[in-house]
Amino acid sequence: MNTATAGRPSGRSAVAVPQLIEQARAGSPRAIARLITLVEEASPLLREVMAALAPHTGHARIVGLTGSPGVGKSTSTSALVTELRKQGQRVAVLAVDPSSPFSGGALLGDRVRMSEHATDPDVYIRSMASRGHLGGLSWATPQALRVLDAAGFDTILVETVGVGQSEVEVAGLADTTLVLLAPGMGDGIQAAKAGILEIGDIYVVNKADRDGAAQVSRDLRGMLNLSAAIAGPPGTVWKRPILKTVAQQGTGVAEVVEAIAEHRAFLVSTGELARRRVRRARVEVEEIALGELRRRWGAVSGSAELDVLAARVATGELDPYTAADELLA
Amino acid sequence: MNTATAGRPSGRSAVAVPQLIEQARAGSPRAIARLITLVEEASPLLREVMAALAPHTGHARIVGLTGSPGVGKSTSTSALVTELRKQGQRVAVLAVDPSSPFSGGALLGDRVRMSEHATDPDVYIRSMASRGHLGGLSWATPQALRVLDAAGFDTILVETVGVGQSEVEVAGLADTTLVLLAPGMGDGIQAAKAGILEIGDIYVVNKADRDGAAQVSRDLRGMLNLSAAIAGPPGTVWKRPILKTVAQQGTGVAEVVEAIAEHRAFLVSTGELARRRVRRARVEVEEIALGELRRRWGAVSGSAELDVLAARVATGELDPYTAADELLA
Known part of the structure; x- marks a missing residue:
């Protein structure tokens, strides 16, 4: 090791932050990837990166996607990307796996399923492991979102694997949280267990062509009616919709995108968007x-x-x- | 408020810690429940409680149980309790739901399913919400385990809901971790996603009478062979068994209990038990x-x-x- 590289991780060349940020803002997937890797590595350069990115943030719509394994999250994400692309939006997908130490391998399945977007320059897909970070999602994910936000994506889909703390956290990060369910994944009690009743802004019953989809939808409606309404500003109520999709065929996905837009309008008109973003910043700081x-x-x-x-x-x-x-x- | 109750949470009478501990050690479910509630509430009395409990800890075998929703965790826990009771053990079950703010309601389903043990004085069942605690499981669960350990239970089953960070944490708390799977819960990639390959000491394919059980077992064996062996002391290898059960009928459950005992013997003979317990204490402190x-x-x-x-x-x-x-x- 010579003095020029001392103190840097081996095998990495020096990073010129301003240049990297300029490239990321110009849409270079390589530069974006590099910046997110700095987040994953908790690089000492992050201070400089985040300071430079701050003025360019606040544009992206952040949509969280969550649900148990097997409900079709990856397929739904892919279908949502297709739909958002039809509207001309630039879309980023951040797949966060809080249980895995692998950044790449563990989410290989998702990547395979997302391959239809692989050649689209206006779609950026990234998986990120957050297990290594103290505090789980809360530490790394908001900073990765900053990178993607500053890179000019219109919508960022944050997909989390699993049921548990990660869901609650992703709901705290997103402007709008979609909770996915599917028939045959366990009974109503299981759904309640997963703590999903408190976090969803929009519920999607995927695989709606299968037996039991109507029942899942009914059970969920019953539980949502019983549970407290999502806290909104006084006097405003967001009636959480339950939509049905067959993501594999794209059925019902346009309606989900529409519901996201409606929720966005609700957030903006009530001032709730600003409040959610301050809350997110609070957690981040x-x-x-x-x-x-x-x-x-x-x-x-x-x-x-x-x-x-x-x-x-x-x-x-x-x-x-x-x-x-x-x-x- | 008069001076006698000033500084105490309203609606609670004064707690005499030494008396409560004496009662808990004599097996009073009420006293045990009260102590665990103090943990859940992060009561200022915990210092005194933990100091008094410390000399009485270290006896219980702590067995973690984890797996995706729908694999039959509650049924398996209940079947394990039945089997351990046949051996004359006193058994406690701690069901931890890291995603729910509810201490009782969310795990109602479990309680219903565990009702066959409700009248057995040598079985204690408790659900605990850990969402409110910073640091999730890591903060509250070890202290609840201390209470149960000091209360003289021979085996404590710690059941966690969901897939994600909670699994990894429960594995850190337990002497032996059981990972449950079932056919029809998603493909091999899903299993790998859940990060379960690094945490199990014993794998159980439940619902083994259903189609696909043999395939789950084969896929899992393949993945376990590929993944790094559980870190044991140099020169020792614990070959992680894959067992099959139909928990609903109690089939195969005796073999699981036997495997837990074998793993225990392995932990003791290699000195790994002491190492795991120091590691757990380290996290706790x-x-x-x-x-x-x-x-x-x-x-x-x-x-x-x-x-x-x-x-x-x-x-x-x-x-x-x-x-x-x-x-x-």
Whole structure:
């Protein structure tokens, strides 16, 4: 290693941030990919990147897509991209897999299914692993969204895998959250379990040509009616629609895109869009600040002292609170 | 409010910790429930509780159970309880739902399905919502496990809902992690997506009487062979078994219990059990210490300053790093 490359990850050439940003804003997929990789790597360059991107953000519509494995998320995403492209929109897809350490391999299936858009220069598709990041989605995803927003995409679809915390988080990041369901994925109680009732702005029953789709739709309507309405500004109510699609054939997808536009209009007219974006920024700033606190305290937590304390806690000699006190002292 | 109740949550009578612990250790479900509620509420009494419990911990075998919705987790848990009871073990079930803000309602389905054990005094079943806690499972679950451990249960089954971060976390908490699958829940790529290949000690293909069970088993074996072996001490290998069950009928469940015992023997003989428990204690101490740091910084993060900064970030006037710096300054 010579002095010129000291302190940089090996195998990477120096990055000129202003140039990279200029290229990303001109639509270079390579530059966009590079910037998102900086986010994934929690690069020290991110400060400079985010400062340069900030003035160019706030344009994109951020649409979250979530649902259990097997409901057809990837197919639905692909169909939505097709529909949005018909309207002339530039579209980015960010597939976030909070459970996998793999950035590429784990989402290979999605990529295969999305291949029909592979040659379209106005579609950008990226999978991102967030497992390595403390705080999961909350840390890395908003910054990847900043990159795509500044790169001028009209709509960014954020697709998350799985059911659980990630859903709740994606709902916090998106302007509009779509929750996908499908017949045959478990009963109503399962749906309630997944905590999906609190997070969706639009519900989509995919595979609507299969047995049981009408039942899923009815059960869901019943549960949505019982659950509290999505908190909107006083006096306004967004009646969460339940739509049916057969994403594989594109059936019903135009209606979903229409519902997204209607929800957008609702968000804008009520001032809720601005509130959601401030809330998102709040989380983002907090996470970065907490990350910085964690970094400062990393020296402590990586210490041999913690190992000794943990061993004493494991044997029951010490309780974890006393150990934490000793660690912080 | 009179002075006697000042500073306590309204509607709650004073708690005498030593008495509560004595009752819990004598097997009172009411006292155990009360202690776990203190965990859920992040009560200031927890310090005292955990200090008193510490000497009584380390006995219970902690078995994690995870898998996508619909694979039959609740039914499998119930069948495992039945089998463990045949061996005379006292068994606790902790059902953790990281996606739901509900402590009770969301897991109603589980409770219904577990009702066959409702009258057995040596079985304790509790659902717990962890969504409200910063850090998800990592904060509250280990402390609830401490309560159950100190209460003298021989085996604690920790069941998590969903696929995602929660799985990875439950694997970190358990001595032995069972990953459940079932035919018809999606293809092999879906399984890989869920990140389950890295976390299971024992794999169970439930609903093995259905079409496709053999295929799930074969696909899984192929993937397990390709993936890195679970890190054990040098020179030791735990060959992760793939078992088949029809939990509804209890078929194959005895073999699962046997595999859990074999894995336990492996953990003990290799010293891996102690290592896993130190690792768990390490996470626990770290989370508590971080919680304390968060509390200290809560005054900052709850401040009007953060709101102002977030609003400036939302409009693109400020980037989130600069905002975080200003917040920390």
